[in-house]
Structures are given as C-alpha cells and as structure tokens.
Amino acid sequence: MDSTDSFVTPAYLAPPLAAFCLSLVLVAIVLVGSGRNRAHKLLALLILSTGLWALFIFLMRWSPDTSQALFWNKLAVSFSFFTPAFYYHFTRVYTGRHQSGFWLIIAYMLPAISFLLMPTGLIVQGMSVQYFGYSPVFGPTMYVLLVIVYAVLALGFRNLVLAYRSSTSYEERNRLVYLVLAISFPMIGGIFELFPSAYPATIFGNLMFGGATAIAILKYRLLDIQLILRRGTAYLLMSVMVALPYAGIIILSTQMLGTTRTIWVHLALLLVLAVALLPLWGRVRHMVDKAFYRDRYDYLKALEEFNQKAHDIRDFHDLATSLVRQIRPAVKAAVVYILLPGPDGDFRPIVSSRAGVGASKLAQTVHLEREAPPPVLAGDGLLVKWLRHSDVALDAGNLDIQPHLQSISARDRSELERTMARLLIPLKMKNKELAGILLLGEKLSGQPYSQEDQTLLHTVASRMAVELENARLYFLERTMRRELEEQDQRKTEFLHSVAHELKTPLTAVISSSELMGNDYDALGPDQKAALINNISTSAWKMNKRITELLDFARVQRGMLFLDVQRLDCVSLVQDVVSQLGILFTGKDQTLMVDMPDELPWLNGDRAKLEQVLTNLLENANKFSAHGGHIRFRASQLNDKVLMEVEDSAPPIAEEERLKIFDPYYRGEDADRRQRLPGLGLGLALVKEIVKLHGGEVWVTVRPGSGNIFMVSLPVPGTQVTRDIEDLDLVLRGYD
Template identity: 40%
Template sequence: MSSFLLMPLLQAGLSLLLIPIVLRKHLKSSVHRLFSFYLLALTFWGLLIYLMRSSPTIEEAYSWEKIIILLAPLASVLFYHFSVRFSDININKWFIPSAYAVCILFALISRTSLVVSGMRMATDGYSANPGPLMPVFGLFGYVMLVFAFVILIKLARTSLSPEIRNRTTYIIIGLSLSMLGGLMDIITIFGITIFRGAVIGNMIFCLLTTIAIVRYHLLDINIVIRKGFAYLIVSAIVTFIYVGVIVLVYNIAQQTIPIWANIILLLVLTLALRPLWIKIQDKVNRWFYRGRYDVLKALHNFARETHDITDLNQISHSLVKLIEYALQSSGVFLFLPSKSGDFILISSTQETELSLDKRNPLVVWMAHNEGLLEFQDLSIIPQLEPLTLKEREELKRIHTRLFIPVKTRQGEVIAIIILSEKLSGQEYSESDKGLLLTVADQIATELENARLYNLEKSMRAELEEQDKQKTEFLHNIAHELKTPLTSVISSSELLNTQLSMINSEQVEKLSSNINRSASLMNRRVTELLTYARVEIGKLKLELEPLDPVSFCRNIASQFSFLFQERNQVFELSLPDSLPTISADIEKMEEIVMNLLSNASKYSPIGGNIILRSEISENDIVFKVEDSAKPISDEEKEKLFQPYYRVENDSEFSQVPGLGLGLSICKKLVELHNGKIWIENNGNKGNIFCFSLPIER
C-alpha cells in the first residue's frame, strides 16, 4: 500500500485513538466533548478519503467525494463551536445554531452536481471537478476557521494566565498547519499540481490540540520556537562552512579531504559552536522580544542576584526600581504584610499616606481572586464598594492604575504592588500586564524566603528579649509585692504598739497606710490575673450597647481623684452626641482607667490630662492626652508588649508597675475588634488612642 493511500488511514486511526484520551476524566466538560465530536468528524473524513482514493472506478470515487465535501464545513463549525467554549466568550445565541443549519443545507446540496460536478484522474490519483457552488463551500469552511482563529488569537493576547496563553498558542500553531494543508488540497482541485497536505496538517493539529486541552504544565511553546530557530541558524552556518571548506579544497587540490582533516575540521567547528550559539541565541531573543529584551534580561538578573539575598528591604528596593524602569511607571508602591497581618508600605518611588489593613476590601478581594485589578474596577466590583472616601481620594492623588497581588504557590498574598499611570500617559498594554504577572510569579519565592528569614530572625530576637524581660519581671514582681507587704507588716507592728497608747490620730494614719498598700498590692495581682485570663483565652466579653459620651463622663466622675493628689488639671472634650458602640462596660472601664492612670503617673505635677472621644469614619476613637515626655517611634510598638519597661530613661523607670497595663489594654481592645496606638502631641506629650467599630 502506497503512502498516498496509507496517510488518510493513519489520520483516521490517530483521530479515533485521541477521542478516549480527550474524554478521559473530562466526560462532563463541554469543551472536551465538542473536540471529541471534531475528532470523530476527522475520523470519518480520513476513512472516506481512503475509500475515495482506493476506488476502482471514477464513478465510485465520485460517490465518496460527495460525502467528503459535506464533512469539511461540518468540521469547521464544530471547531468554531469548540473555540467559543474553550475561550469562554459570549456571542449571539443564534449564530452557532445558524451555522449548523447551513451545514444541513449543504448536505442537501452536496448530493447534486452543483458542488462537485465529477472526478478526473490526476498525476497522484483522483481529483474533483469543482461545480459552481464549490467556492461557497470552501469559503464557508474557511470563514468559520478564521473566526475561530481570531477568537484564539484574542485569548492568547488578553488572558492573564500564562498557562492558558501557552495552551492557546499550541492550538493556534496546529490550526495554522491544518488550514495550510487544507488550502494545498483545494488548490489541486483547480488543476494545480502540489503536495496534498491536509492529512498531515490535520494529524499535527489533532495532536497539538489534544495535548493542549488534556495535559498540564506544558513546555512553553515560545521557548521551543526561540530555541529551535536559533538551532536552525547555527546548523545552517556550521553546514555551510563545512561544505564550503570541502568544496574549496576539492576545487583547489582536485582531491577530497582525508578523514583526519575532516575530524580536525569538525573539532574546530564544535569548539566554535558554543560561543556562536550564545551570540545567535542572544540575537534571536532580541528579535523575538524586540523592545522587551532588555527588560526581561533585567528581570532575569534580578532573580539571579536576589536569590541568596535575605535583606527584605534590599530586595524590595530593587524590585520597585526594576518595575519603574521596565514599565516607565510614574509611581510604584510595594506593600508587605506585618506581624499583625496589615500591609505596610516598604518601598516606593513617591510618598503616600495609603495604608492597607487586613480588613481592607482591596486586601480581602485580592486574597480570594486571581489576576490583576484595574483602578476602574473599584467602581464596578461590589466587594470593593466599602473602600472609604479617604482611600479613594488618595488612590486618585497618586494616579493609581493597577493593583498586582504577589502570591505563593499556596495562594497566600505576600505582597501587593500598586502602579501609578505611565510617564507617557498611555494605558498599560496587555503585554505590560503579562510582564507584571511574570514578575509577580518570579519574585514570589525570593520575597517569601526573605520574609521567612526576617521573621525567624525577629522571632529569635523576640524570644531572647522575652527571656530577658521575664527575668526582669521576676525581679520586679518580687520587688513590687515585697514593698507593700513590708509596709503592711511595719504598719501593723507599729499599730500594735500604738494601740496601747490609744492615740487615735496615729492609729488612723497607720490604718490608712495599711489600706493603701494592700490596695496597691491587690491591683498588681489583679493585673496578673487579667493578663493570664486573656492569654489562655478564658476572658469572655459581655457586650451591650454603650453611649461613648455618657461613658466618658461617668469615668471622669469616678476617677477624678487620681489627678487631685498631683494637682493635675483633668479635662473632658466631648461632642454633644456620638453613635452607639457594642462593648463590655467593665472591660472598657479597665482600658480607660489604665490609660488615665498612666497619664497621671508619667505627667509632671500640675500637668494637663485630656480625655476625648470622637467619630472617625466607621469607628469611635477614644484619646487620652498627657503631659509626659514624648515617646520615640521605636518605643511606641514595644510599649504594648507584656513586661516591657522603657529602658535608659530615669523618669520612666522610677514609676512603679509590672509593665502589663498597656499590654492588657491592647488585648481588651482587640477582643472588641478595635485598634490601639500612640501619637505624639508635638513637645506637649503623648496621645494614647484606641478605636472601636460603631454598632450596626
């Protein structure tokens, strides 16, 4: 059997073999079912081609050709239908049914001589005589394939997924070869002698498309093309030199080159092959990527240079500069997660007041969705509507255009990149977005490694610090409990002595001393118990509606005595009314009491202390202003750690306490879903603030 007859049978067998492979584990997928129908159509097409070519008479070949001519437009419509489903696009709901209806009409017409008027013997076998409607049949089939081709090209350019882009490229290459082979077969109908390539083109197309929709983690087809093109050029150059030397020697010496000379020539060419390959591959890459080559090379160098760097700040700064250079952005902002889960600005090319806490709608949306987010999406996506007016205005001020999440393989967001508009004022192209996704994928590992290293380093330092603080804590607690106990014991001994003298004034003074010392000791023990309950999770809140204004006034009336003893001025600054919050009143009193007590202890005699309450967006903020020495930024975060006492400061270190008060405040505020922080009041003192959400 000649190859001319064998090839259609091979194509039919291959198409039939691929059907169970496509449907395996994907029987319910409409994409896989449609492609299986397409393969089935090609199976029948291959069998009918074989029957036509092997027919003993022209009449029998003509009868098979009438059936073959029907399958061509049907297969084109099936593939177009597959492309629509594969790309998941919306089209007119009547278009595909109409295309199938045209195929039914063609089936009726194909039985007449309007499409194929007869058969003739060509040099390579039977060939059809085209009827008046043959161009219409061919045009319809190719128009459907061109529509499918356009859909796939658009998907390859616009998809944000590198995997989908790569799959689509496989299908596009296969479809191009199939269309080229079909065109070669059509040309032979009009009497032009040319190789019939439809069968081979269809076989390659079926294989590539099956691989694309069945397999995962495909070899990047762009890499294959680039490497293959460079290999062809190198091979052509080496072959040209080798053959040229042989021909030149033969023409000059009139004899062939001996074997040893051939071996030396091949060795020389082999040694020159490596540098030649590198130079040609570099030229091919530059042509292939054109303007992107330098950018991609910078990205490659970035990944290589930062692979062993553990300094998170250094990596962050390099990344921001890389993106700024690659995309010519007017602003690049890199946010990384803190220990609390909030995203803080680590590196940027310009200043911004934007902050992204873990409850921010942007952070939540990017954690649950893939791909980039564009600025105009903020007014379209319902989940992003809760963004505050202040946040939206700040995003507008910095001319935000894109948000890019950087995720680990487990889908955890480890960085957020925000890009401002381009320096040119142009929009970011699909190619720019694809590059950003490539950058995000490539730097995720480096950022995660650096973050984990820094986290481990800080945890080790924190554990060492905690061990040191616990040692100091044991010393402090022994001192704090011993001092009032000594006073109680001494006072009780003197009281016993004085009782015999019945001096009422002296007895009252000693009794008051005992009571005050015992109360101080009781407060220290209460702090320890409260902290222990919070740590082991046994502290439960009893929430009820709370009016912030009434609450602050009650607190002021109950604890005004704290400030009278030190001649301090205590003021209330409250609006007429505020929205209600849901809180545990007893725990709220403990929070404010701790803050007011600290304000009194650390402020000088005669100092001013102010209690404020105000509304801020969706929260009620409580503020305690003191007249103490301003706290440095470095100390602010540490003050909320348990047992922590300000170091190297004689004013602060002389104030008694266990270092648990602010830590307890922080725990209680967070149990209320609130936040606590410290602000500086210029040189006048500090402002201790905490916010609680308004009741809805």
C-alpha cells in the same frame, strides 16, 4: 488523461490514509483521556470528522475513474463541513466563553445544507484530472459556504486568542498557542483547494491540525511546543553555522586555488567541523535556551542571589532592599514595595524599587527610596484581613471578582489604583501571622503576571517571611528589654514620687509639731490653730496617698469590690460639686454644671463613684489656669448616663491620651521638661472603678477649649448592670 496510473502512486495515496489512521489513534487517545469532559468529547468528534474526510479523500484518490471519484469527493466535502462546526463548538466549551447561539446554529447548519445540496451539483459540479491527480470542480454555492466556514473558524480562533490574553497560566497559554496554530494549518491549506490546478494542501493542514490539537490537550506536559521551537532553532542555527563555512571553503578552494573537489577535501572539512561541533553545539544551545527561557533564567538567578544574600545580610532593612532589587527585574515589574505594619496597624512601605524612565536601561536604572512613600493599606481593612487568611497571591484584577474583596474600603481601593498595584503577596510567618505584604506594580510589558512569576514570588516571599520572623523576634526581644527598662525606671520614679509625696506633708507635720512642742507657750492662739491645721491637712494628704496606694494594690490583686446600691445620679453629682467648690474659688475658676433635673438612678458604689468625679474635677482644677472655665455635663444617652468634665487646660497630645490611664503614668509639664507631681495612680484608679461599674472612660480634645474626660455608666435593666448586680451578689455571698 484516460489512465490514472500516472498519478495513483503511493505518494499520492499515503497522506490521506496516514491522516485517517492518525485520526483514529488520536480519537482513541482523546476518548481514553477525556473521562466525562465535554470539551474533549467535542475534540474527539472534531478529529473524527477530519479522519472521515481523510478516508473519503483516500477513496477518491483510489478511484479508477472520475465518476467514482466524484462520488467519494462529494461525501468528503459534505463531511468536511462538520469540522468547522465541531471546532467552533469546542472552542466555546473549552474557553468557557458564551456567545449568542446564532453562530453555533449556523455552524451546524453547514453540514446539513451540504448534504441537502450535494446531489444538485451546486456545491461540487464534477471532477477534473490534474497533474497531481483528481481535482473537484466546485459549484457557485461552495464559495458562499466557504466564506461561512472561514467566518466560523475565525470566531473559534478569536475565542482562543481572547482566552490566551486573559490567561495567567504559562501552561494554559502554551496550550492555547497550540490550538491557535492548529487551526491555522487547515485554514491555510483550504485556500489551495479553491484553485483547481494548485496542489491540494488541505490534507497536510488537517494532518497537522489533528496532531497539534490533540497534543495540546493531552500531551502538553510531555511535549512542550517551546521545546520543539527551541530545539528546532538550535538545529537550524547549527546547520547554518556548519553549512556556511563548509560551502564557503568548497567555493574558495574551487575558484581561488583551482582545487578540484576531491573526497579528501570533504573529509578534511568534515573532520574539522566535527571537532568544532561539540563545543559549538553546547554554546548555541545555551544561547537559544537563554533566549527562550529568559524569564526562568532570570528567576533562577534572582533566587540564587537572594538565597546567598539572605544568609549574609543581618540587617533587616538591607535584606528588604536586596529583595526588591532582585525581584523587580526578575519579574519585570514597574515597581515593587515591601509593606510592613506600622504602630497604628496600617501597612506602609519600608522599601521600594522602581524601573527607571530610560527605556533602554530599564534593568539597570533602579533606585531605592528609603523614605516610605504610599501606598498605605488599612490594617483593619478587608483587604489586609483577606491577606491574613490567604496563602495565595492576590491579583488586583480579581478585586472586583472575589466577593470578599469587592467590599474593600474606598481608601484601600484608591491606594491600589493610584499605585497601579497588580499583585499582592502576603508574607506569612511560621505561625501564619501576616508579617508584611509584597506589592508589585504592573509588568513593564503590560501583561498579567504569569504563574511562573507568582511561583517565584511565593518562593521568595516565604523565604522573606522567615527573615521577617527573625527580625520580628529580634525586635520583640529589643522591645521587651526596653519596656523592662522603662518599667524599672518608672518604678524607681514611682518610689521617688511616693517618698516625695509622703515626705512633703510629713515634713510639714514634723516641723509644725516640733514648733508646737518647743515653743508651745510662746505661740499665740492663731499660730497654734494654723499649725494644727497644717498638721491635719498634711496628715489627710498622706492618708489620701496611702489610700490610693492601697486601692491600687487591691485593683492589682483583683480585690477591689463595690458596695452596690441604688444611687440618685443628680444628688451624687451635686454632693461632689459642693465639696469641691472651694477648690475652684481658690483659683478664680468658674465651674459650670449642665445637668437635667432628673437622671436615671444608677446601681453602683457611691464612695467609689464620688472618688471618680472628685479625681476628674480635681485634675480639671489643677491643670486649668487661674480664672479658667470648667464645665461639668451629665445626660442620658439611650441606656447610659454620660458625664463629661471639660477643662480649659492645654490639649493633651494624642500619644499621651493613649497612656494617660496607665498606672504610674505622669504627664509632663507644658515645656516637657519635668514630670507633673503625683503618683500617677489617680486616673488609673478612675478607669478601674468605672470598668467595675460596667462603664467606660475616655478623653477627647476639643480644639481651642481644652480636654473632655467622659465617663459612661450603664442604666439599670441593661445587661451590663445585671452582670454587675450578679457579680455583687456573688461577692457578698463570699463575704
């Protein structure tokens, strides 16, 4: 073909020129929008390289003869090798994925090799003229280079796919879809170039590539690819729905009725379709929207339903049930729990919703479990502490990433792994306190929770937290009322006990004194002595109770002071033990004292500490059976003296151990039928006295061998005792 007039037409010249102009515009947009962003600069270079390629292709197509076309084509081919290099480099920077620099070097060597070899004809040997225009004749090296080009493009493609899979952001994923699609266009288009007689499609591929990539980076928010696809699908469906009846009616009318296709038939049909089109268009669009935005549709529905129910439901448990019931299908989670703190501070599930086993009816087969199943998260663990501080959801996949969470306890970690927890959302009250945790298992699709999922969950969680706060306030109010009632009851019981504790010895005093007053002469000396002893014992009992009451009143007013002096610990113990010896022999009990010959001297109030030991030993005596063993141990442990009273009484229940040092608290007898005698002040006083000495008192249970009451007191010279001494000086100064 000698003349180029047959193919040098506007249709032949326009695409590369348009691609070049578009590239220039896009480069300008990218550069203006990029700031100092390295990825965007690489993108600009990438688009520029495709633009230059398009310019040289335009010049090639405009050439009057093959020799000039060959010159421009060689330039175009040489510049085209920049495209895979910039693309691969861009995906590395954009996705933050580091790979060996080997492929980057290879990618950038491509244009260098191309420029070096181009004059030799190893890459492009010449030009031929085809039906569409000029077509290059490639040399053998071109095919080798193309294999490398495709390998480099595939690596970039892989970077984007991996980034897509690890991204949880809807926007980010959408943007990556653009970029993945974009690289597909030139990759497909390039294949046509290998066949000289095939129409050169790369120019169109590059046009689409440049446009799609730039839109993905800069304009994604304005032009959602889902929107294009959604609208496109809707129009396609509509076209099919219009075209099919139209064509059908025309065919029918022509073949069956023999009617000729006059303009009237067409007009009538168009009129009918136009009338039907509007509602049809609305329905189709709604259908397509729902299909495309299934997730958001479900979210909005779930939110709407929850908002309605949150107003209607007063019972907290029902509200929680309703919440998990709506949340689980909306985010397509395998399981959803709401965890609330229990009395021990650990967070336990109060309600859960699970997807059923049947694959076809997942959304419907929801069952609720009222019993609290695992997982249980430690209230004082690092995981819950993190959730207390955090306002954002915790993706369990980040447990190994965030430094604070890498150290969560093995127990919490195994709880999360066992239940396949994927997302934890703190339920925060207005005062920022952690009211509960919304815990979600993995998504049924196995995908990570998207940003949209998390946004929905946050919205619901904050709404839920408000309801939780209301429930908490209600619970607080109820608890306070119960406590007040209990206090009232305890006071009544206390008054009754005081009356009883004073009246019993008083009765003995009155009856003994009356007996002596009425029949004094008739009584023998032994009887008189017994009655006097009775009066004296009873008076001392009353005195003891009254002293207890007075001491406790001082404690409550903060007026119980210590008369601090240096104390020999060993003699203190020996004195108390010798005074109480008679108590133990009275019940055939054995008191074993295990104490070294020497113990450090203490700074303390001798009388008060005697009161402590007496009280503990009397209790041991009182609650141990006849013939039981009581062991007293004293030892030094670092900077403390430790005293232990081990009885052989029935073990004190755990819940009772928590209250036993509370004022007015009296345990129940073994049958739990009635309260034990006393005012319930002895151990409360012990605790206060030990506390004033800078020490601690607690009780533990030794299985099979009763209870151990332990008192630790600081040895002088430690900070605590210095504080006591200072306090004592201050108090004396006030005296």
